[in-house]
Amino acid sequence: MGEVQVRPQRQTLADKTYDELNSRIMQSVLPPGAKLSIDGLARQMAISQTPLREALARLEAEGLVERRPLSGYTVTPLLTTEEFNDLFDLRLLMEPLAASRAAGRAGKFHMTGSGEELRVRARTPEYNADAKLSQLAFTQADAKFHASVAEYSGSGVLSKAIRRLDAHLHLHRAYIAPESIGETEAEHLAVAEAIIAQQPLAAEAAMRRHLELSRVRHAAAFTAAEAAAAPKPKRARASR
Amino acid sequence: MGEVQVRPQRQTLADKTYDELNSRIMQSVLPPGAKLSIDGLARQMAISQTPLREALARLEAEGLVERRPLSGYTVTPLLTTEEFNDLFDLRLLMEPLAASRAAGRAGKFHMTGSGEELRVRARTPEYNADAKLSQLAFTQADAKFHASVAEYSGSGVLSKAIRRLDAHLHLHRAYIAPESIGETEAEHLAVAEAIIAQQPLAAEAAMRRHLELSRVRHAAAFTAAEAAAAPKPKRARASR
DNA sequence: AAATCACATATCCTATAGGATATAGGATTC
DNA sequence: GAATCCTATATCCTATAGGATATGTGATTT
Numbered sequence: 001m002g003e004v005q006v007r008p009q010r011q012t013l014a015d016k017t018y019d020e021l022n023s024r025i026m027q028s029v030l031p032p033g034a035k036l037s038i039d040g041l042a043r044q045m046a047i048s049q050t051p052l053r054e055a056l057a058r059l060e061a062e063g064l065v066e067r068r069p070l071s072g073y074t075v076t077p078l079l080t081t082e083e084f085n086d087l088f089d090l091r092l093l094m095e096p097l098a099a100s101r102a103a104g105r106a107g108k109f110h111m112t113g114s115g116e117e118l119r120v121r122a123r124t125p126e127y128n129a130d131a132k133l134s135q136l137a138f139t140q141a142d143a144k145f146h147a148s149v150a151e152y153s154g155s156g157v158l159s160k161a162i163r164r165l166d167a168h169l170h171l172h173r174a175y176i177a178p179e180s181i182g183e184t185e186a187e188h189l190a191v192a193e194a195i196i197a198q199q200p201l202a203a204e205a206a207m208r209r210h211l212e213l214s215r216v217r218h219a220a221a222f223t224a225a226e227a228a229a230a231p232k233p234k235r236a237r238a239s240r
Numbered sequence: 241m242g243e244v245q246v247r248p249q250r251q252t253l254a255d256k257t258y259d260e261l262n263s264r265i266m267q268s269v270l271p272p273g274a275k276l277s278i279d280g281l282a283r284q285m286a287i288s289q290t291p292l293r294e295a296l297a298r299l300e301a302e303g304l305v306e307r308r309p310l311s312g313y314t315v316t317p318l319l320t321t322e323e324f325n326d327l328f329d330l331r332l333l334m335e336p337l338a339a340s341r342a343a344g345r346a347g348k349f350h351m352t353g354s355g356e357e358l359r360v361r362a363r364t365p366e367y368n369a370d371a372k373l374s375q376l377a378f379t380q381a382d383a384k385f386h387a388s389v390a391e392y393s394g395s396g397v398l399s400k401a402i403r404r405l406d407a408h409l410h411l412h413r414a415y416i417a418p419e420s421i422g423e424t425e426a427e428h429l430a431v432a433e434a435i436i437a438q439q440p441l442a443a444e445a446a447m448r449r450h451l452e453l454s455r456v457r458h459a460a461a462f463t464a465a466e467a468a469a470a471p472k473p474k475r476a477r478a479s480r
Numbered sequence: 481a482a483a484t485c486a487c488a489t490a491t492c493c494t495a496t497a498g499g500a501t502a503t504a505g506g507a508t509t510c
Numbered sequence: 511g512a513a514t515c516c517t518a519t520a521t522c523c524t525a526t527a528g529g530a531t532a533t534g535t536g537a538t539t540t
Contacts, residue, residue, distance in 0.1 A: 012309050013524070014297075039491060048525045049492095050290060054297045057254075061301030063400070069252050070492060070531055086395040093333050155326040157408070160303070161401060168397070253494070279521060288495045289522095310501055310522060 013047060018055035020045070025064055025075055026170050027136060036065065036073040063168060078171055084222060087165060088215045092208060094162055095146065099191055099207035100200040102152035107198055118152065118195060121145045122188035124181055138181055139173035145188050149207070152195065175221035187213060253287060258295035260285070265304055265315055266410050267376055276305060276313040303408060318411055324462060327405060328455045332448060334402055335386065339431055339447035340440040342392035347438055358392065358435060361385045362428035364421055371418070378421055379413035385428050389447070392435065415461035427453060 024030045036056070042049045056073050059065045065073050079087065122145055125137040143166050150162040187210035194203035264270045276296070282289050296313050299305045305313050319327065362385055365377040383406050390402040427450035434443035 012522095015309075037491070038493095050293065050524060053290065053294055053493095057294045057297040058301045061298045069250055069255075071533085072492070083396060086397050089337075089395070090334070090397055090401065093337065094330070097329075097333065155329070156323060157326045157330055157405070161330065161405075164401075164404075165397070252492095277521070278523095290494060293523095311503085312522070 012051070014051035014054040017045065017047060017051050018058055021055055021059060022064065025059075026139070028171070028174060030075050032075050032077045032171060034075045036075065038072070062164065076168075079168065081222070084172070084219070087169060088211065088218075091162075091165060092211050094158060094165070095149070095211060096204040096207045098150045098153040098155070098158055098162060099195060100204040101154060101158075102149055103195045103198055103200040103203035105152065105154050106195055118148060118192045119189070121148045122185065122192040124185045124188075135174055135178075138176075138184075139170060142173060142184065143170060149191065149195070172218055172222060175224075176217060177221060180217050183213065183217070184210075252291070254291035254294040257285065257287060257291050258298055261295055261299060262304065265299075266379070268411065268414060270315050272315050272317045272411060274315045276315065278312070302404065316408075319408065321462070324412070324458070327409060328451065328458075331402075331405055332451050334398060334405070335389070335451060336444040336447045338390045338393040338395070338398055338402060339435060340444040341394060341398075342389055343435045343438055343440040343443035345392065345394050346435055358388055358432045359429070361388045362425065362432040364425045364428070375414055375418075378416075378424075379410060382413060382424065382428075383410060389431065389435070412458055412462060415464070416457060417461060420457050423453065423457070424450075 021030070030036070038049055038052060038056070042052050045052070056065060056067070060067050060073070064076055066076050067073050121141070124141050125134065146166055147159075147163055150159040153159060187206070191203060191206040191210060194206050261270070270276070278289055278292060278296070282292050285292070296305060296307070300307050300313070304316055306316050307313050361381070364381050365374065386406055387399075387403055390399040393399060427446070431443060431446040431450060434446045
């Protein structure tokens with residue numbers, strides 16, 4: 001009975017559609033502000049409208065898309081500076097707690113194997129020739145690490161809350177400078193080692209430090225992107 | 241920004257269905273664990289399956305119902321003791337922050353009118369002859385107060401996160417002892433006054449105190465309800 | 481020339497029907 | 511007597527069609 005089936009239930013079409021749309025949004029194939037035509041998407045993906053609607057309703061509840069009742073869905077726009085700061089305030093509240101709890105629980109259950117997994121997750125993938133592709137790999141690895149720490153906290157509610165916040169941040173990860181990937185990896189490893197060593201206070205501090213540095217890194221790229229976006233309303237979407 | 245139109249867009253059938261189901265779950269007309277038959281609900285509510293599915297997908301994303309792919313939806317069961325404690329840990333992290341921020345923002349915008357509103361929200365409704373009905377009124381007022389404080393924090397992400405947590409707690413409010421309603425009201429008022437007086441530290445402390453007392457009150461009723469539920473695995477039926 | 485109004489189109493919203501699957505009950509076998 | 515297999519039903523999942531609404535274009539008026 002050691003093999004716990006993670007996905008015992010088969011994937012329905014609505015699930016696959018949800019994953020696909022989620023993936024497209026994360027990869028900016030569907031950029032923020034993009035209009036999502038139900039009819040058009042259904043034709044393009046060769047499915048009917050019902051499962052598509054179900055997927056969109058879930059995405060809306062998670063805040064990744066917005067809905068205007070008789071007008072259509074759009075991808076949620078990038079965070080404003082204010083929202084961005086609020087988001088990091090919340091992360092600084094929740095994620096250090098998660099790291100602390102994970103370190104406290106590290107003794108229970110066979111953490112040896114899990115610890116190794118955490119160490120692997122902390123490591124970011126190597127550079128690839130394709131810059132865009134390696135960016136994507138980095139953002140996914142980053143999100144996965146934070147999700148793992150949240151998971152090891154043992155608190156389901158905490159884990160879900162963190163994952164939800166992370167989803168909104170995902171778009172901004174694309175703007176991070178490639179040079180800082182190394183820094184991120186080092187900070188992740190510091191968190192992972194503290195957890196494996198079962199030192200809650202150290203883990204909490206390491207996570208806090210990582211988030212504060214991460215906030216600075218993001219903020220730099222963030223303001224730059226905002227400045228670039230403001231004077232160039234090329235997609236003059238009157239989505240209002 | 242005095243009169244912000246809360247519902248500018250017209251309500252679609254899926255929205256109404258969502259509200260109706262949400263309401264039924266909150267009132268325990270659909271108790272935890274109840275099976276939700278899509279076909280049956282559609283007939284009972286005299287609507288078709290498509291808007292119903294959309295509403296259920298949203299409820300699932302918010303964690304109020306669970307889905308098993310080719311088997312059907314069920315109302316999410318009550319929280320376990322562990323989950324309950326984790327939930328309050330999170331509330332103790334987020335809501336005092338919200339209260340503090342609300343107090344800090346109380347100066348900006350004409351808080352006079354809003355302050356009055358907050359004071360009203362802090363007040364719980366009077367006892368009614370119908371005990372069950374007055375219970376419901378209390379739970380709604382309680383949730384509304386916390387949502388208001390969260391809203392006045394000025395942080396959209398914080399507000400959403402708090403509301404989501406509150407939704408899960410809603411079911412447990414029904415088990416609170418009627419005698420403690422007065423205590424709750426006094427604590428709410430303390431929070432409200434501190435916010436109106438623009439004293440962030442006091443507001444934070446008042447909210448923390450309220451939550452800690454609230455946790456004790458809930459916990460007492462909670463263990464009692466758990467003991468009562470354990471030996472009686474009755475299967476709640478939804479519709480037919 | 482700017483604003484307003486009317487009309488046509490594309491899209492969304494809702495309803496219904498058919499195919500596929502899980503669950504429950506009964507008969508059979510060891 | 512207990513477990514297994516099989517069959518029937520209810521339910522879910524997906525697809526398609528029709529009615530209702532918002533948006534954009536063009537002509538008209540001031």
